[in-house]
Amino acid sequence: MPDPDTCSDVDWSAYVFNRSGSPGIKYEWWCHIASGFWFVALRDTARDEVLATYPAEAVRRGLPENAS
Amino acid sequence: MPYRLLRFGVSRKHPEPRMFTRYDSLKAAYDVVIIGAGGHGLAAAYYLARDHGIRNVAVLEKGYIGGGNTGRNTTIIRSNYLTPEGVKFYDESVRLWQDLAADFDLNLFYSTRGHYTLAHTDAAMRTMRWRAEVNKHYGVRSEAVDADFVKRGIPSIDMTCGGHAPILGALFHAPGAIARHDAVAWGYGRGADRRGVEIHQQTEVTGIRLKGGRVTGVDTTRGHIATSKVLCAVAGFTPRILDMVELHTPIYVHPLQAMVSEPVKPWLDPIIVSGSLHVYVSQSARGELVMGASLDPYELHATRPTLDFVEGLASHMLDMFPFLSEVKVNRQWAGLADMTPDFAPIMGITPVEGFFLDAGWGTWGFKATPVCGKTMSHTVATGRNHPLIEGFTFDRFARYRLTGEKGAASVGH
Secondary structure (H helix, E strand, O other), X not given: OOOOOOOOHHHHHHHXXXXXXXXXXXXXXXXXXXXOEEEEEEEEOOOOEEEXXXXXXXXXXXXXXXXX | OHHHHHHHHHOOOOOOOOOXXXXXXXXXXXXXXXXXXXXXXXXXXXXXXXXXXXXXEEEEOOOOOOOOHHHOOOOEEOOOOOOHHHHHHHHHHHHHHHOHHHHHOOOOOOEEOOEEEEEOOHHHHHHHHHHHHHHHHOOOOEEEEEHHHHHHHOOOOOOOOOOOOOOOEEEEEOOOXXXXXXXXXXXXXXXXXXXXXXXXXOOXXXXXXXXXXXXXXXXXXXXXXXXXXXEEOOHHHHHHHHHHOOOOOOOEEEEEEEEEEOOOOOOOOOEEEEOOOOEEEEEOOOOOEEEEEEEOOOOOOOOOOOHHHHHHHHHHHHHHOHHHHHOOEEEEEEEEEEEOOOOOOEEEEOOOEOXXXXXXXXXXXXXXXHHHHHHHHHHHHHOOOOHHHHHHOHHHOOOOOOOOOHHHOOOOO
């Protein structure tokens, strides 16, 4: 994340709006509604295949490098 | 007659001209290369050749003509949008639609039906009045109507919607229409083809060459082409093309599904949309009910259908029309919708010189086909954005000037 106090408006807009829209292996936040349990899934967005899941606490310890 | 048909079949020289010319190879260079032979790409090619005299154009398509979202939408045409930018743009499109069949000499089955956006809550009624006022201000025929008007227009509807979503009124948009979507791509394609544009199917773009920030050529599965202008009109595949020129946008891709019922006798004349029930439905010339709902809830680059979608949509259809309970669903499919955060498209020039974008068409692109062709061909020919697309420019996110069109998306996303 760019530093909001020092970065330019254009850089900040790129951080706020832009994203990688191409298919790939991506980390996503998911919520199991029935239990209210939040977790992170590593998912292939081309084939809709979940490759790994992590409980929310794992984010604090640092997730493995994004494969995409 | 069968004898003549047989002789025609085995004859080497076919007297009937094919709809499109088939070219064996690509030329070394074109003035303009258009990626994507859907409605938008072919319309741009058509108007480039017809209105701007630019005929040395190649349209590259990795699949077949009109096989993407042009052939996967629910064919609804309307201009009852919410923002002035949107209303003016789609109104011009509806005007162009009126003479399109005559332009092409091809029957588009353009059928003006009237379009109801149902309101089930006071809040929705307020939005309908707001949209009606914006529409009327720009000369578009829309009005907020009460429950009695809806009941007279759609006598077969259950006004209580299963008892849990009573209809309070609607936004009625008389010019709302449907058309035969494949014919739109074919009409534009044939018109462009006759004016010298080359359409190359089964030709995938694998890279775009840049030099000093400007386009110099396109690599394809059938060889390299030199060109200084590229128009990208590839809907759900936009992010992959943008990676080739290292441009970043907010576009994200979700599947959008639709389905049709078995054909039944004509009983539903107008087009019905309900934002609260997440349904839009019309009856085609063949008698099939063409139905759609919201986007699938998460990112995916595949067109798989889901049972969940059919169940949800069928249940909401039955809220409105309980007598359909014995009618079967015939087909179900999906397309890849390229969405933007403000529900408006991204069109026109980009920071890469010679690279033009017609994208972010999400769930609302079919109705805009003619006006996109008109405005993008102008933009490509002159190098300057057409005045009608100034609310949809690539740089609006960097300027924090979004065009909030979400209130007018046909159903909530």
